[in-house]
Amino acid sequence: MARTAGSHSDITGPRVRAAALKLFAEGGYAAVSMRAIAAEVGVQAGALYNYTPDKQTLLFELMESHMRELLAAFEDDPALTPTARLARFTRFHIRFHSDRMSAVFIAYMELRNLTPENFEKVEALRRRYENRLEVILRDGVAAGEFDLGDTKIATLAIIAMLTGVNTWFRSGGRLSLEEVSAQYCDMVLRSVGRTGGVLEGGAR
Amino acid sequence: MARTAGSHSDITGPRVRAAALKLFAEGGYAAVSMRAIAAEVGVQAGALYNYTPDKQTLLFELMESHMRELLAAFEDDPALTPTARLARFTRFHIRFHSDRMSAVFIAYMELRNLTPENFEKVEALRRRYENRLEVILRDGVAAGEFDLGDTKIATLAIIAMLTGVNTWFRSGGRLSLEEVSAQYCDMVLRSVGRTGGVLEGGAR
DNA sequence: GTCTATATAGTGATAGAC
DNA sequence: GTCTATCACTATATAGAC
Secondary structure, eight states, rough: OOOTTEEEEEEEHHHHHHHHHHHHHHHOGGGHHHHHHHHHHSSSSGGGGGGOSSSHHHHHHHHHHHHHHHHHHHHOOOTTTTTHHHHHHHHHHHHHHHTOOOHHHHEEEEEEEEHHHHHHHHHHHHHHHHHHHHHHHHHHTTTSSOOOOOOHHHHHHHHHHHTTTTHHTTSSSSOHHHHHHHHHHHHHHTTTTSSSSSSSSOOO | OOOOOOOHHHHHHHHHHHOOOOOOOOOOOGGGGGGHHHHHHHHHHHGGGGGSSSHHHHHHHHHHHHHHHHHHHHOOOOTSSSSHHHHHHHHHHHHHHOOOOHHHHEEEEESSGGGGHHHHHHHHHHHHHHHHHHHHHHHHTTTTTTOOOOOHHHHHHHHHHHHHHHHHHHTTTOHHHHHHHHHHHHHHHHHTOOOSSSSSSSOO
16 A cells, blocks of 8 residues: 555554553543544644544444453363363453553443443443353352352452452552462452362361 | 522532432543533522532532441441451441442542542542451451451452442342342352351351 | 523534645 | 644533522
């Protein structure tokens, strides 16, 4: 494809999304103007409309691509024991989310700023992710490794607990992500009726 | 105090706060206009300024009073065992939050729309509430009833898990609040190293 | 205490020059 | 592809009549 003078579509596009991601996370979708996004990129407001038909689509695409990447990144392994799979899920969730704080923040805070159609699409992806965990819990119950009540409640409880890490964790703080992750792993396994960590037996 | 004709200060004030609570929870602080709040109350926009100096103060007072009520409502009882106290905290937290979904939603979602001064005040109240739980966890560890790593992490993990109920629970659904509460209680006690519920011994 | 009217500034999005 | 300029609205907050 020929490039006209001053053309930067292949680099400006990602920069627009990156700026929107940063500013939406910091100030909230409704409070961030297209002019503010343009200023962050270093262009005028009108130029943004070469990359998105409107502000709503910009938000939706950020949320949708985040959820798709999340879904694609977690690889369950049915060959492992449910306990090991749950431990893997826990560590994966904390690690993946800690690497994408802005996207996670937006995905949880800006749901109500999506149009109904876009909301449904994002919610469907979220439910698919939740199902990945619920399958592990069900398998664990079936295998006699877990002892819990309703698997749907347990799923939501665990995900809320894990995602909460993002509200307070900052690397360089008192504890490393590895330490935090280890303790959450312990708490999650115990909460479903498994004592101790993945490798050590539970003493109590 | 004399009442001028058309004076409704004692009833309009609460209605303004109630309208703001409802609309901020539904649409988000930044997306809700003073005109929309006025329409919900049934007055013109200018009249709102008899009850609040500005929109920011309206938000702050909603959040602050919510946090103060939360702090005042939970009564710990050091005479009980840590296990019983933790069970009580869990049930209290779920019950209190389920009764005030709008206020809870605002308290978690609109922190970034507070001025730095107001943010600090609300955060201080939140930390005081978290400390109430952490004290229970510390006592439980000291008494040998709980077995956990860092009590601060456990505190934040438990609160995130419990507050998450609000994102999906709707009364009239598949499960009653009492059933949900019971399962969360179980999961919380197990997560800190206590098997089984408050009353029964843990068989596993 | 509430109204109407308004000051002042900002919004998302578009048109057309280059 | 980006710019400048602009349209049509909406925003918060205030002033002054009643």
